[in-house]
Amino acid sequence: MLIEIGHFALILALVFALLQVVLPTLGLIKGNFALIQLSRPMLWMQFFWLLVSFAILMNAFVIDDFSVKYVASNSNTDLPSIFKMSAVWGAHEGSLLLWALILAGWSVAVSIFSKRIPNGVLNHILIVLGLISIGFLLFLLITSNPFERLDIVPLQGRELNPLLQDVGLIIHPPMLYMGYVGLAIPFAFVLSSLIRGQLDSTWLRWSRPWTLIAWAFLTFGITLGSWWAYYELGWGGWWFWDPVENASFMPWLVATALVHSLSVSEKRGAFKHWTVLLAISGFSLSLLGTFLVRSGILTSVHSFAADPARGVFILGFLILVIGGSLVLYAWRAPLMRSNNTFSWLSKESGLLINNILLVAAMFSVFLGTLYPLLLDSLGLGKISVGAPYFDAVFVPIMIPAVIAMVVAPFLRWKKDSLSRVIPLVKSIWLGVATLFVASFFITDNKFVLFAVFLFTWIVLHSLSLLVNRMRQNGSLGLAFIGMILAHIGIAVFLLGATVTTQLGIEKDIKMEIDKPVTIEGYKFIFKGVDSFKHQNYQGHKGRVEVYYDDDLIANLNPEKRQYVTGMPMTEAAIDPSLTRDIYIALGESLEGNAWSLRIYYKPLIRWIWLGGLLISLGALLAAFDRRYRAVQRLRVKS
């Protein structure tokens, strides 16, 4: 019965989403305040029923209620409790319910923490968010009902995909969705402004902190996903240009451009076209990512659904959202005129270059991701677009963007001069000097040397900006500190990604017991393999001792597991550190007592995720700048 209550709660959530849209809209038409103000209470009730629905579904997993098809397909009695709970979002229906819940959560946050936005503006925003909620709730209930029941209840369920039975699954999807779904907020701000025909300072000022928070979560979610794929998939990689990875990366690129464009629009009233289009694009790419994953077009570890009906629904929703937004944009474009000019050498031009390059990078990823699908759908054959394409196209676009990132913070708004700027960026010579030192003592790999140069230049410049500002001002705003941190985060990521890709070592080795193998000064001694049995899997566990300079530095135990449903899995063993990872995956049993092992030496790999964390932290700090917290001294209308 509880399941039917959960089902009914989901329906009530949809009804309240409908009321959230219809009643305030009616109030706006009739000038009736009592109806207009209903947007917030209807939203809160929608959130409440979604929470009830979600809690009941989670309870169904915990108590092994296999009368629910979704539970039976994604859980079994042997699954540890923590993974039963996280299995709620381990497949299609549950992850979509999480999507809807997070959207409602974001909407509630906007409704509560927007005390400085006039209610007239806020109601419009909530109406737009309500429309999006309706779309997703309808999709859930009609095509992807998580509460569908089974006639004959199985005694045992199927298992959650072993790849997803990991602590990474507990955190990664919710964080990613916080970012994905969070892009609906700036989208709603923009759309409400377009509908009202008022593209003014208010929406620009108050949409920026929400955009920053969404971007922070998206960055964190992607970083987490990369880390999880690294240690869980057993391939030693951290980014595969997998279509679903790309589906989260594209909105990230656009959101990055958006947060920069918003700063220009807010400060100088320029770039409004850019800001509007970026806000629409960011959320549209989130929806597109949902379409790519849910429709079954892709097959990867993330693809849960394989039902074309779902794809058609999302495609229709996508067309409605994107098409409708662009029509509104075209209609209101004349309102976005600005007479504020700027020189070719100015902060605005630097940020314009930034926008152009980020959007170009997004399109390069977009093309590489969708082109194979397009060819396949037209019956023109199957091709694979992978790392070689993305490395060749994406990386060269991002390099000038990184350089622009170093120079632009030094530039003045509106107009600057070379004579003032050049001395400020003189620390480039320090970067060049570091490059030469590195070439003698570390490596002659040109990509690594270039990355070292960029890293040094970015960090030195960022620190000099900080010092200059402190000298002038004495105090620093959170927005400024956030910017510095985020830029340093980019530098850290860049160095880590380049060094690990270029200087990392991977070896497939046949290892015999007590016969050492040496890689990069590390000695590996294989001690054998033991069989074991766990709650819902059994397998083999290897024992490898790792020495450096004859000191034992790690005992690593890579595993090969067989889950109760027959799914095999590799659990790599990792000795982590900030300077390098030693990563071992167990291969196959060979003759005698020998086994094949794959050993990776990965220098600076953790800098990749450290960089991501710094970027997220920087964004969060910027979102809480005093500008967004200061009490507005407004005259209350009489």
Next chain:
Amino acid sequence: MSISMVMWFGLMLTVSTAWVVWYLKRPLNDNGLDLQHSNIELGRQKKAELQNDLDQGLIDKEQFDQAQEEISNTLALELEQANITTANDTRISSWIWLVIVLLLPVLSIYMYQQLTTFSPVSKAAKIDLPPLSLEQSVVKIKQHLIDNPEDVEALAVLGMSYYELGQTKKSLQTYEKAYQLDPKNPRLLVEYASTIVSANKDQFTDQSVVLIKQALEIEPNSPDALYLAGMFAVSAQDFVLAKGLWNKALNALPEGSQDRQALISILDELKRVESGQVDHTITINVSISNEILAARSADDYLMVYVKAAKGRPMPIAIQKLKLKDFNGQIVLSDMNSVMPTKLLSQHGDVLVVARLSKTGSAMSQKDDLQVVSGVVSVTDNPEITLNLN
């Protein structure tokens, strides 16, 4: 719907309706912020920030003046765009009250009923779950049959489960019961007939033939019934009839389906049986000396193939595997033939070659080791030994 479920739904609807009514009667206060004044205040803040930049030397006076003017112009534009509408009316007309109070429960229940039937509950058999053990299946189905004694589908599944468990008598009894309930179900008829045949050591009894005929009368194009009828024809040595029935079944099967592929193979086999063709095999025992094994890696390839004694040197049939996977003997048959139009069985005198290769390349390499047999005849189904030393 049970009474407790109705009560719960009623409670949820009451809470929801009460919530709406509450906020209609006691609307939330407006925060009193006005869009125009908000923009004006933001304009003031921007000017203050600009002044701060000037004081810190981040901009010069000319830039300050220009930027100030731009802020003023932008503000003027925003105020021009602003369309101020006031919504002071808080009265709710009675029809709106009625709509809201009625709409919520009616819409919710209507949607629940529609969506519950729209997404029908699925039979366990259609769910891609790991199968229950047979014993578990039997228990579950018998429980189900207590409440649904005339569920023919369930009886058919039970009958199959009994058969798999080796309880042939119970299986046949269950199928008979299902048959009595639904004698016009072609799928059931075929399953029952098939079980009778299997229980009789693949012999077609009169009862099984009657069932097949009944199935074909009801559904003349049933692939399963046609297949079984064809098997009966083969058992009666009527290959022409069998071929006709199976070709008819082939027409009813979709392109690319596994059943279709299987039926094509059976028809090919029938063709060969008719023409007197029989499968031949060659059994090769390969003995590799210890010295060679020590000098080679377990990942080296062993290729054993057959070529014509006279004529082209290209392999007729071949097996290739790693040394670590080799257990001492290889059997080559038509399944290993390189070309489907030139099967091993169609050849006469051949040579057998065993080659040890690091690369596994088809072309012989410098450090490959090879041994060739004498001429053997395929039709003798020979067993030979090759020594690599």
